[in-house]
Amino acid sequence: MMRRLPTRRLFAALAVAAIAISPGHAGNALRGRGEAVPIAGSNLTITPGRDWNSLGVSPGKMVEVWTLDGEDLNAVTFYAGIEAEMPLVREISKKRLPLPKFRRQTLLADIPELLEGTYRARRMIATFHVTGATPESFLGHDGIRFTFDYVEEDELPRRGEARATIIDGRLYMATFAGPRLYYYDRSLPDFHALVEAARLR
Amino acid sequence: MLRGKTILLLRPTIRVGAQSTGGMFEANGTWTEEARRNIAVALANVQERLDNRVVAAPEAYGDANRLAEEYGSLFAAVSASVVNYQFFKGNRLPTKKRDNKADVFDWSVGPGVADLPGARDADFALFIYDYDAYGSTGRKLLQVVAMLGPRIAISSGVHTGYAGLVDLKTGDLLWLNADTHMGGDVRTPDGAEKRVRELLQGFPGSKPDPDTAPAR
Numbered sequence: 570m571m572r573r574l575p576t577r578r579l580f581a582a583l584a585v586a587a588i589a590i591s592p593g594h595a596g597n598a599l600r601g602r603g604e605a606v607p608i609a610g611s612n613l614t615i616t617p618g619r620d621w622n623s624l625g626v627s628p629g630k631m632v633e634v635w636t637l638d639g640e641d642l643n644a645v646t647f648y649a650g651i652e653a654e655m656p657l658v659r660e661i662s663k664k665r666l667p668l669p670k671f672r673r674q675t676l677l678a679d680i681p682e683l684l685e686g687t688y689r690a691r692r693m694i695a696t697f698h699v700t701g702a703t704p705e706s707f708l709g710h711d712g713i714r715f716t717f718d719y720v721e722e723d724e725l726p727r728r729g730e731a732r733a734t735i736i737d738g739r740l741y742m743a744t745f746a747g748p749r750l751y752y753y754d755r756s757l758p759d760f761h762a763l764v765e766a767a768r769l770r
Numbered sequence: 771m772l773r774g775k776t777i778l779l780l781r782p783t784i785r786v787g788a789q790s791t792g793g794m795f796e797a798n799g800t801w802t803e804e805a806r807r808n809i810a811v812a813l814a815n816v817q818e819r820l821d822n823r824v825v826a827a828p829e830a831y832g833d834a835n836r837l838a839e840e841y842g843s844l845f846a847a848v849s850a851s852v853v854n855y856q857f858f859k860g861n862r863l864p865t866k867k868r869d870n871k872a873d874v875f876d877w878s879v880g881p882g883v884a885d886l887p888g889a890r891d892a893d894f895a896l897f898i899y900d901y902d903a904y905g906s907t908g909r910k911l912l913q914v915v916a917m918l919g920p921r922i923a924i925s926s927g928v929h930t931g932y933a934g935l936v937d938l939k940t941g942d943l944l945w946l947n948a949d950t951h952m953g954g955d956v957r958t959p960d961g962a963e964k965r966v967r968e969l970l971q972g973f974p975g976s977k978p979d980p981d982t983a984p985a986r
Binding site: 596597598637722723725726751752 | 794795839840841843844846847848850851854855860861862863864865866877878879880881882941
């Protein structure tokens, strides 16, 4: 059976536009199996059990996104030590689209709401449900594990799972999200393996 | 290649609306219905050029209809990833570069596609996705201002189309035609004809388009 693409119709304009909107785009990087790598230059390191891709464009200074097939299909997002009074990701407009902040008084139990508020504001989505939450350690510290469902503008229902902890006043979190059809279940074990492979230097 | 095989033509996913001054998509029900009607007629006209047995997916209701719509959205998301990370060489994912060198095309919507209404009686599914955001007057004015003033590139209007052939046993994407600058105004019958011709250009086993085939 044919497995290749006979027709390719991508216009050069797309490439030009994509480069134009992402100044400083460093390209996507391989995160090779068995190689320990720091996340966003922080003290959080991951030694992946399989090859992953780290996207060249990041939504925040302390954030790194890994994927196997593209962020719309499977996205692992690492938040590597978010400081107090900061949003999880970069604010596009502090006045028009303010994002919720990680506060000094934020508790582990508040983190699902922080992520929900961030998704709703940054991705401008109306449907987001936290479907479960339970205490579970992360990076060797007390933490929380929670799951969620959401629908973005593309009308494709997605599922997610997150693990988070607070260490020395900083938030460390890893989330995984993908379409509930096929992609979420297929790569969830790979996300769990990354969580197990996460360490603080 | 597909001779003797049956292709299930799924109900196209069609989203038509306006692009606001701020660039947001605002759905327009009337335009979407017009586009749906026009594209259905255009697809019926073009089927005779496809050198296969093409059957339309049966009407689905309730959960079956929701599943079909969800697969339409998943197909669009997979297609967008193919465009971003395989067609656009400067943005390829390192884990897929080896695939590119070996000319492997490894993208899928998953084997659950076999549960779609009508899938048991066919070998392949043809997905069609159409997204049109027509620039509003405000957006067009903003584009003009940007051209005359600050050196900022403002686009007005988004016209994206994907047509893909999927193996109904595995969910593997076998052929994809993707275009982010499609021609033809799908709100008109002629425009929809043009759009569908573009979408199915190069479809495996299709006969030459008499309107676009070079003269001998």
